[in-house]
Amino acid sequence: MTISVKNEKEEENDTYTEALEAMKNDPDIRVMRQFRQHTVSNTFNHVCHVARMSHKIEKRLHVKVDEKSLLRGAVLHDYYLYDFRDHPMGAYRHGTSHAGTALKNAEEKFNLNETEKNIIYSHMWPLNLTHLPRCKEAWIVTLADKICAFEEMVLHINFSEG
Template sequence: MKNNNWRQDSEYVALVSDLLATPEVQKLADYTQHHHSTRLDHSIAVSYESYLIAKKYGLNVRATARAGLLHDLFYYDWRTTKFNLGSHAFIHPRVALRNAEKLTELSPMEKDIILKHMWGATAAIPKYRESLIVGLVDDVQAVTDFFMPLQQRFATWRRKQLSRVLNQIEK
């Protein structure tokens, strides 16, 4: 189940609409990310949640939203494609950065966000708080994406149990 709350946030949409309109970003919909989401849905979720946090703390919402959207701008299946130069965690931020630079001009902060969003799995330490936020939100979103079907099954089970209990009370 994807969250489309971002569509009603005109400030957020204004920051990323030019990127979302590109074929390069839309192409992310063709790739599965964490088993149960597309790379585009994952990237939008990371971007929007990171934007909300940056906004709450008075940080750079533009850089956070845009780089959050572009942090996984790569076009291969990371479960099957292997690299001689290092792991996917090490390689894909560099690939995403190169692809993002072809798409739009990036500020130093945006480059840092994209390059260092895997800081827990790599030694690349974020320079900005915005980079840290996107990295942490990316981790949480990956877990959410992966466990989404289990969460949905549990919610269905919980509703059935509640209905059963309410039916017994009414009798």
């Protein structure tokens, strides 16, 4: 059984949420809608879910972060631009290599700072033991990604961003 949840705008219409809404309209971001992700989602919905979860974690823990980098890193963390189920490398190899592919692709389209690069490159830690998160923002996105993947893969919840 799959549960679909439509994300409503945050009660507090803050600049983070507004910036996420703006990023969602970028054609280079929307292209991720065509790639399946986990069991019930696509990459676009997943990265938006991770961006929202990252913001919730940041607020809940009262951690001062660079919110622009947190958002951009969360949205671009899976910018690998292929359906891994159709890729010959297999699921495990995808898990260990897609962060590097996502970083390369994101660097070609977006002007990234060092925090954003670390978020993208390290988000699969600890599967990639040598890709250590080196800033608060990267640790938050890494945690948010694990929570969201669990919700999507185990609980079969699809957070639709439309």
